[in-house]
Amino acid sequence: MREVAVLGVGQSKFGKFPEKSAVELGREAVWAAIKDAGIRPKDIQVAYASRLYDIFVTAQDVLKEVGVTSIEMINVENACAGGATAVRCVWKEIASEHYDIGIAIGVESMTTSQIAKKAIPPGKDDLDGHLGLTMPVSFALMARRQMEEYGATVEDFARVSVKNHQHGCLNPFAQYQKEFTMEEVLHSRMICDPITLLECCPNTDGAAAVILCSMKIAKRYGTNPIKVIGSALLSGDYRYRQKDITFSAVASKTAKMAYEMAGCSPDDIDVVELHDAFAPEEIVRYEELGLCKQGEGIALLRSGATEVGGRIPVNPSGGLLALGHPLSASGVRTIAEVALHLRGQAGKRQTPHAKVGLAHMMGGWATGLEGGPSCGIHILSR
Amino acid sequence: MGEKIPVREGVFTEGPDGGALLANQCTSCGQIFFPKARFCLSCFEEVMKEIALGRYGKLYSYTVSFLPSTHFEAPYAVGYIDLAEGIRVFAPLKMLEEKPFKVGMEMQIAVEKLWQEGDKEVIGYIFIPI
Numbered sequence: 458m459r460e461v462a463v464l465g466v467g468q469s470k471f472g473k474f475p476e477k478s479a480v481e482l483g484r485e486a487v488w489a490a491i492k493d494a495g496i497r498p499k500d501i502q503v504a505y506a507s508r509l510y511d512i513f514v515t516a517q518d519v520l521k522e523v524g525v526t527s528i529e530m531i532n533v534e535n536a537c538a539g540g541a542t543a544v545r546c547v548w549k550e551i552a553s554e555h556y557d558i559g560i561a562i563g564v565e566s567m568t569t570s571q572i573a574k575k576a577i578p579p580g581k582d583d584l585d586g587h588l589g590l591t592m593p594v595s596f597a598l599m600a601r602r603q604m605e606e607y608g609a610t611v612e613d614f615a616r617v618s619v620k621n622h623q624h625g626c627l628n629p630f631a632q633y634q635k636e637f638t639m640e641e642v643l644h645s646r647m648i649c650d651p652i653t654l655l656e657c658c659p660n661t662d663g664a665a666a667v668i669l670c671s672m673k674i675a676k677r678y679g680t681n682p683i684k685v686i687g688s689a690l691l692s693g694d695y696r697y698r699q700k701d702i703t704f705s706a707v708a709s710k711t712a713k714m715a716y717e718m719a720g721c722s723p724d725d726i727d728v729v730e731l732h733d734a735f736a737p738e739e740i741v742r743y744e745e746l747g748l749c750k751q752g753e754g755i756a757l758l759r760s761g762a763t764e765v766g767g768r769i770p771v772n773p774s775g776g777l778l779a780l781g782h783p784l785s786a787s788g789v790r791t792i793a794e795v796a797l798h799l800r801g802q803a804g805k806r807q808t809p810h811a812k813v814g815l816a817h818m819m820g821g822w823a824t825g826l827e828g829g830p831s832c833g834i835h836i837l838s839r
Numbered sequence: 840m841g842e843k844i845p846v847r848e849g850v851f852t853e854g855p856d857g858g859a860l861l862a863n864q865c866t867s868c869g870q871i872f873f874p875k876a877r878f879c880l881s882c883f884e885e886v887m888k889e890i891a892l893g894r895y896g897k898l899y900s901y902t903v904s905f906l907p908s909t910h911f912e913a914p915y916a917v918g919y920i921d922l923a924e925g926i927r928v929f930a931p932l933k934m935l936e937e938k939p940f941k942v943g944m945e946m947q948i949a950v951e952k953l954w955q956e957g958d959k960e961v962i963g964y965i966f967i968p969i
């Protein structure tokens with residue numbers, strides 16, 4: 458396996474754009490990544506695109522808008538980890554020397570999809586889904602156990618939302634560039650007790666793209682390229698083996714694989730982007746990623762370490778809560794965000810002197826499997 | 840009176856005592872599965888026997904959803920119940936004003952109508968605080 462570099466990153470603005478198609482959003486992100494990389498569209502040799510709703514040759518449809526046709530294009534789906542999956546696929550293509558330069562695209566237009574203004578419907582076989590297990594329900598059940606086992610309070614959950622909305626104010630691409638107080642979060646509409654409206658990620662339209670290439674090519678474009686030093690993707694185990702719903706075995710295992718490959722430990726990580734679809738979730742992810750010990754996530758949050766300006770900023774972009782969550786785009790966008798911090802180009806939300814960053818994304822639901830049975834983690838360094 | 844259909848074939852039994860969940864158990868390693876597995880997912884033994892699970896359990900977690908789901912109007916309550924056999928079941932819960940939900944509280948199964956589908960009554964399991 459050879460080393461792989463991040464050559465270009467781009468994203469569309471995230472928000473509600475019912476007037477824009479998924480292809481248009483995708484084109485914006487791809488064009489931004491191509492400009493950022495400084496390449497010609499025709500230099501792209503392979504493409505992977507991820508899209509959950511209305512999927513139909515997304516890569517072909519988006520790339521035809523920028524003059525890219527007649528190359529190998531593959532479309533993938535892996536719930537919220539779809540974007541991370543697309544990036545990993547391109548990474549494998551380059552690392553294994555099948556191609557020298559490729560693009561990963563994640564795109565979702567929630568407002569123009571068939572699930573617009575609806576909850577995600579359960580599959581025919583999803584018994585728990587038919588019995589009322591929605592995504593906010595699953596995270597509310599987890600949150601209740603965090604309160605029971607580790608003394609988490611509703612104020613802790615609100616604090617995650619307050620923090621990530623503060624971060625969103627620093628990001629011009631964010632859907633919500635507005636601060637909320639603890640009181641406003643706690644008193645927003647109850648969705649699934651104890652999770653309130655402002656502790657849920659919004660429905661979002663948006664796209665992101667990442668261009669990866671061999672180190673040889675990267676050095677033609679700059680002297681100090683950002684490297685992908687860890688890439689791991691795993692699926693979850695059966696739920697009957699899971700004793701504690703406040704700790705995801707698949708996230709923890711994926712993180713260990715990524716750290717091992719990168720040859721680093723959680724202590725080496727300077728900035729993290731992770732899946733915070735619901736505020737209580739961010740706290741358990743701290744523990745699964747090894748940013749602190751199991752059960753100490755609340756203390757880490759309360760210490761302020763995960764705020765922009767703290768020891769280990771988590772979701773400086775605003776995260777899914779404030780930046781927004783176009784499902785398949787988020788896993789590409791988190792990697793793009795980490796790359797910006799490592800380059801020193803993250804604007805007002807910049808993590809000072811960031812050398813190594815981690816991007817996590819997970820998702821999906823299937824009766825019989827642990828929650829979020831799809832998890833992808835990438836570690837980048839400069 | 841409309842026709843009654845189960846939410847899923849073979850996952851519960853309606854008895855005179857109020858019904859129970861139907862699981863299956865591996866005849867080799869003893870692992871229990873709910874819903875039933877086609878073969879043992881732990882040791883891959885193919886011979887499985889059906890068992891009725893105990894009718895009582897402890898509430899592991901719960902929530903009240905203020906958003907409707909595909910079949911339930913809001914608010915509705917759901918949770919995980921830990922049964923004595925070591926099985927954790929997701930199920931709708933009955934809200935009783937005099938018995939607010941509390942982690943660890945004792946729960947009992949009931950088999951009853953969950954929702955209406957056209958002229959059919961969909962029957963399934965719920966758990967009730969005791």
